[in-house]
């Protein structure tokens with residue numbers, strides 16, 4: 082079979098031979114499959130879950146956002162409507178209906194991906210892939226049968242799975258991972274979240290709004306440690322006002338199921354007395370690990386790092402030139418849109434094109450209320466790298482639209498190179514931060530300067546004007562404050 086032009090393909094033949102076989106139907110895999118179909122590759126995608134969309138659509142981004150939105154509406158109706166003169170009495174939650182909405186959204190979106198596979202002439206194989214050699218993949222089909230496919234190239238996009246701590250067993254009933262926390266059947270009275278990162282704080286917010294007391298235990302001395310320090314400090318203060326309790330610099334040494342729920346044993350990192358906390362539900366949100374279980378990488382000769390990630394070169398090729406890897410399984414930011422970018426770039430490179438991912442322009446968003454969004458470098462990173470920078474900041478209390486909407490919490494911070502004015506990063510806390518950050522991402526993608534943002538017309542009144550004001554502030558020109 083003649084594979085499309087481009088480097089690194091091996092010759093394969095037979096009925097079940099493909100130009101490209103993709104293992105894993107998450108954002109990395111399904112987006113790569115669409116691009117491969119568009120570029121004329123004979124493509125197969127193997128997914129064992131029974132539905133496409135991977136972690137993101139099934140147990141990640143989408144179900145969490147469905148619950149975050151629903152609970153935000155509930156919270157608004159209870160605590161936010163009155164200031165607008167709207168009376169909403171006896172507002173209550175039907176948790177089953179909320180979960181049904183979530184399931185409906187997930188079902189429709191995963192089916193949508195299946196449609197996109199058909200549209201792009203991608204063969205969807207429902208089963209578990211296992212390398213039998215560098216160009217041969219055995220698939221145990223979910224219906225019990227088996228199939229052997231030949232791959233001129235393979236793209237590994239098997240993603241990640243939840244990780245835990247030594248001595249903690251996740252039963253998905255009382256000691257849950259994010260997956261269990263997305264499907265609790267009743268609101269816990271007391272939820273202990275282990276880990277003050279994105280997933281713990283988003284899912285903590287969901288159950289807090291529904292009435293749980295939430296305590297976050299974090300090993301480090303701050304939440305969201307990779308984030309700009311000023312942002313994470315303010316974020317913690319705001320969550321504290323919402324009723325979150327934080328035990329920072331505390332280490333969890335054990336979690337034990339009890340008749341009523343579980344106990345969590347913690348000790349201060351600096352040393353000190355052990356404390357035992359009671360909880361109905363414990364959410365373990367300490368990160369995710371690369372997932373290559375059962376893939377039999379050894380048969381293909383594909384190497385992994387000590388931590389289990391698959392190392393790749395600048396073209397997303399593994400140490401075996403015709404086997405590529407993208408997404409969570411190669412490490413870096415574990416984000417769906419990063420995985421998608423890599424999937425597309427890898428396939429374009431396979432086709433002899435110039436696929437490329439600009440890692441300086443990958444936004445990160447936490448979908449709490451207010452939202453947190455960032456792109457590019459933090460102040461801490463720039464200090465460490467010895468890069469001179471300037472900052473412009475603008476609070477939402479001075480933004481007309483935010484005031485009209487009653488959502489004045491937070492600010493925009495734009496960081497630019499001191500010498501060239503080129504934008505190096507932006508960090509936003511605000512109700513609509515996740516949408517707003519896109520403007521700065523675009524500016525960075527085009528190599529823009531703070532002055533470019535500052536001279537761009539922004540509709541009035543919008544929260545986006547706060548970005549312009551912050552950009553004006555980089556060179557001391559704020560107008561609306």
Ligand SMILES: Cc1cc2nc3c(=O)[nH]c(=O)nc-3n(C[C@H](O)[C@H](O)[C@H](O)COP(=O)(O)OP(=O)(O)OC[C@H]3O[C@@H](n4cnc5c(N)ncnc54)[C@H](O)[C@@H]3O)c2cc1C
Nearest residue numbers: 105107108109129135136137141210240408409415416417
């Ligand atoms: C609760 C939660 C919320 C999140 N929210 C966001 C968010 O808001 N925004 C964001 O950008 N990211 C979010 N993420 C992260 C995002 O889900 C991941 O970064 C993204 O799914 C990674 O995509 P991927 O394709 O690399 O891997 P995955 O989505 O993990 O997909 C890999 C797929 O490969 C399949 N697979 C593995 N091994 C085999 C095999 N041997 N044979 C066949 N199939 C196999 C798996 O079943 C899986 O479906 C969230 C994650 C979680 C857990």
